[in-house]
Amino acid sequence: MKRPVVQGCCLWISGYVLAIYTELPWLSWTTSALLVAALAAIYVLRLPGRQPLGALLLVVIAYGYYQGTDQRNITALPLAQQQQVGEAGSEVTLLGRFASPVTIDGDRASFTLEAESVRFNETTAFPLGGESVQVSLRLMEQAQQAVASAWGRGDALTLTGTLRSPSPARNFGGFDYRRYLRLHHTHWLLSAKGVDQAQVQPAAAHFSVVQLLRWNDELRAALSRRMDVIFPASQAGFMKSMLIGLTDDLDPDRFQQFSELGLTHILAISGLNIAVFLGVCIWVLRRFRMAKETYLLICMCLLPFYVLVTGASPSIVRAGLMSMIALYAARRGGMKEVLHILAVAAWAMLVWEPYFLLDVSFQLSFLVTLGLILGVQRVTHLLSPFLTSPTLRNTLAITLVSQAVSFPVSIYYFNQFSLLSWLANAVLVPVISMIVFPAGLVALALGLLYIPLGQRLGLLISWLNEAIFWITDQLQQIPYLKMIWPSPSIPWIYFYYGFLILIYVLWHRIHVSATDEPPIMLDRSSGKNAKKRNVQLSLLLTIGGFLILLWIGYTPNRFQRTGVVQFIDVGQGDAILIRTPYGKHLLIDGGGTLSFRKAGEEWKNRKDPFEVGQKTLVPLLKKRGIHRLEMVVLTHEDADHSGGLQAVIEQIPVKQFLFNGTFKESTSVTTLFSTLVQKEVPLLPAQVADWIHIDPLTRLQVIYPLETNQTEVEIVKEQNARSVVFLLEMQGTRWLFTGDMEKESEAAVLAYLQDHPGLIASDRNSWYTARGAAATKDSSSNPYIDVLKVAHHGSKTSTTLEWLAYWNPAVAVISVGAMNTYGHPSPEIIDHLMNAKAGIFRTDRMGEVQMEVRKEGIFTRMKLAY
Incomplete structure (x- = not known):
């Protein structure tokens, strides 16, 4: 074997x-x-x-x-107590020890607690046996940051707070926080307010694994502080990520830029860091004239400490294990087969933690390494007839192989690929790996000995970094080269790698034949030339099949002729994605995160705060393969509707932008409209006019605001009453979208429609004929709509009985945040909808609600069972 x-x-x-x-x-x-x-x-x-x-x-x-x-990956909490806690939470007191360093970000301190027991209101404590609990502690005063920073791994802790189950994914294809924590053997979240809820007992200083990890935490924190001094503030986070694997201070915008260009592996500690570290160690030890066996042994002993200092991510653990095995083999003259070394490292990691197989860092690290081992030398050989420079040939081979091997995994998780990724990697990776990273290590070492010396070298590195950032800025601004890919299916990924292997084999056969080497297979009937033609034809057919596969993966729903309306769960806000039967996409509102910061509370601001558009909406749009939005409709400019659109406009092309024709003075709205103008997106003030045709089966009609000033933009602070309201007809169905309109707006619309009966019912008879048996309500008295988006999250300030009686909706959807503090939806509105015999769907209880229009009618599915 x-x-x-x-x-x-x-x-x-x-x-x-x-x-x-x-x-x-x-x-x-x-x-x-x-x-x-x-x-x-x-x-x-x-x-x-x-x-x-x-x-x-x-x-x-x-x-x-x-x-x-x-x-065995289950909680130790008894079932009765699990049901008591649930997602709503329960007040408890946890006893345990810190199992991670404390991370301070603005007014939040987060860490992992190794819980020994939990006490509810009763006197009985339930043992948890060291189960991991993820803790989020809200700091009430700035001085509490220093208190929480003094806590460390191994300290005993008694903490009172609210224990709850992590939330599952609330949108189809969305991030599943519950699953993520479970894969890290964590089943509960604890939230608490103020350090006075915590009683901390410092750990005794004696040598143990926990103490060793605590020393490592302190070393990483000390290195981080020193790097803050050595490198400019704008680059310290970048260098920390590259040198010691600390990403807390990395600029989110810079990370996004590197991600779009396929350069995130530069920011991750991996085999490159190990290679440079070993190279420096071996060079230094050889200067002391040590024997080969001695310095190899010393390097083997140093590697585990380096892996710990750099964060011990799966990629660095893989590289560390492989290097230790290779060093041992070199010292003993044993196993030198690189594939065997890779297999041993993978096997050891998967036996230690089977869930590593589901980790994207593990997958990409091993896949790319395997591809480089098997493919670089062969691809370099195949490129020899076209490129004479060995350096250029090897660089191109490494880039092509790593890009080809990592592509399906990258688009599965990140849903984007830049056509300039190969160029960015070919140009920047050698510079960063051969100059910036080694020089950064030297600067850090010198800075530990003498800060001014480290700062001087750090200044030189910063100039080179500025040049790198300028290049990435220019590459990112080139239009039409950033591609958004939907997450492919597992069979698609298998076919991708199958085609890739087959293309290589056929290309290799042609290359071998061209160099007059013995043919791979003897074809007595047609001879060598006929065989070569057959192989060339097979290669062309395989490449054609591969291109078709890519085309299918890029637009898997190209031939789907059904419309879909997706009420995305963005918490307390609205975000509705519409896919028309001809593949056009419309986005209505973008959700948003409300901020209640007051003057003097700047210390509470977080480095990378949760923002609905960036963290929820944009990833969902990319995962669903939204290459372009035909239209974005901003019903009004309150933060819970407009906040998430900034990230959407920045990352996804938009053809036109419909809004209510007013302006609300705020920093976020100003930034949004400035970005729209910069990207030259047409701004359309909403007005009652003719139907807007989206595709042959889809059109929309604005019915409010009734009048819009076309000459100047009016500044309006209270936006709810100016919400854009429009009727959508799609594939024989009718939908009414209402924003946060109020009772007065509803009355104005009803009065206007009574004075203009032909505005929305010009082809009413033909519509009912098309609906046939599906139009079960009385079509002779009032307009009939299939779906009503209930205004203002179900607030009692809208959705009057007269409104419901006029529209007579079959189904009502309420976009509302779970456990919101406003009491939405109002019980009164729920009663109104039930009396109107409308089916009710709610995102707070059901998560995302998707409604697909087929010939048989509207079919609905919900993310969460209710």
Whole structure:
């Protein structure tokens, strides 16, 4: 058997994959242990057919090992108490120890608690056995930042707060925080207010694993503080991320820019850092004339500490393990097969933590490394007829291989790809890896010895960084080269790698034939030339199939002829995405995060605060493959409707922007309109006019505001009463979108429609004919709509009985935040809707609500069961 370790690792991963997508409850750690004994017996007894049988058993053993781990990943809290806590939360007191350093960001301190017990209002305490709990402590005064910063890993803690279950994904394809925490063996969140809720007892100073990790935390914090002094403030976060893996101070905009250009691996500690670190160590030790065995042993001992100092992410752990194995092999003259070393590292990590397989850092690190091992030398050889420079040939091969191998995983998680990514990597990676990173290490070392010396070198590095940032700024501004990809399916990814391998094999055969090497297969009937033509034809067909695959992956819903209205859950706000039957996309509002900061509370501001547009809405739009928005409708300019649109406008092309024709004086709204003007997006003040046709089956009609000043923009502070209200007809269905309109606005619209009966009912008879049996309500008295978006999140300031009686909706959707402090939706409005016999859908209880228009009618699905 060739490469048994590699094959065994692949079989082990196959078992994990089967366990992830299927479930066999009878397979567990116990059955895996029994099968390990059986596997050993098969090989000891040298039974016939042991290799295929052993391979099958290894897959089943891995299946049971993963499932056994997953079955034990549960909370120790009794079921009755779990039900008492739920997502609403319950007041408790936790006793335990800090299991992570404390991170201070504005008015929030966050850390992981290793909980020993939990006490509810009763006197009984329930043991948790060291279960991890994620804690968020709100700081009430600026002085509390210093108090929380003094806490460290291993300190005993008694903390009173609200314990709750993490929220699952509330939108289709959205980030699942509950699943994320579970994969990190965490099942509960605790939120508390003020350090006075915490009683902390410093840990005793004695050598232990916890104390070692605490020293590592303190070392990382000390290095971070020193780098703040060495490097300019605007670049300190960038250098921290690159040198020691600290991303807390990294500029979010810079990270977004590097992400769009496919350069995030530069900001992640990985094999490059290990290689430079080992190179420096070996160079220094050899200057002391140490024997090879000695300095290799010293480097092996230093690597674990370097991995810890740089954060021990899966990518750096992989690189560290591989380097330690390679150093050991070089010292003993043993295993030198790089694939074996990679397989041993992967196997060891997956046995230690099976959930690593689901970590994007683990996946990309091993995939790219595998691709570089298998592909660079071969691709370099294939490029030799076209490029004479060995350096250029090798650089291009590394870039092409890493880009091709990482592409499907990157778009699966990040949903974007720049056509300039290969150029950015080819130009910037050598500069950063060969100059900036080593020089940064030297500057840090010198700064630890003598700060002014480190600062001088840090200044030189900052000039080079400024040049790098200028290049990335220019590359990012080139239009039409940033592509948004929907998350591909798992079969699509398999086909992608299959086509990639087949293209390489066929290209290699043509190249071998062109160099007059012996043919791979002897074709006596047609000879060598005919064989070459067949291979060339096969290559062309394979490339064609590969391009079709990419085309399908880029627009998987190209031929879908159904309209979909998606009421996205953005908390207390509105964000509605519409896909028309011809693939046009409209976005109504963008949600937003309300801020209640007062003057003098700037210390509460966070470095990377949660913003609905950036953290929720834009990722969802990208994941669904929204390449362009045909129209964005801003019903009004309150923050819970307009705030998230800033990120949308910045990252997704918009054809036109419809708004209420007014302006609300605020920093965020000013920035939004400035960005729209800068990007040359047409601004359309809403007005009652003719129908706006979106595609052959979709059109919309503005019915409020009734009059818009076309010559100048009016400044309006209170925006609810000026909300854009419009009727949408799509594929024989009618939808009414109301923003946050109020009772007075509703009365004005009803009066206007009674005076202008032909405005929205010009083809009413034909519409009812098209609807047929689906139009079950009385169509002779009032207009009929299929779906009403209830105004102002169900507030009692709108949705009057007269409004409902006029429109006679079949279904009502309320976009409202879970556990909001406003009491929305009002019980009175719920009663109105029930009396109108309208079906009610609510995002606070159901999460995202999607309604698909088919020939048979409207089909609805909800993210959360209710």
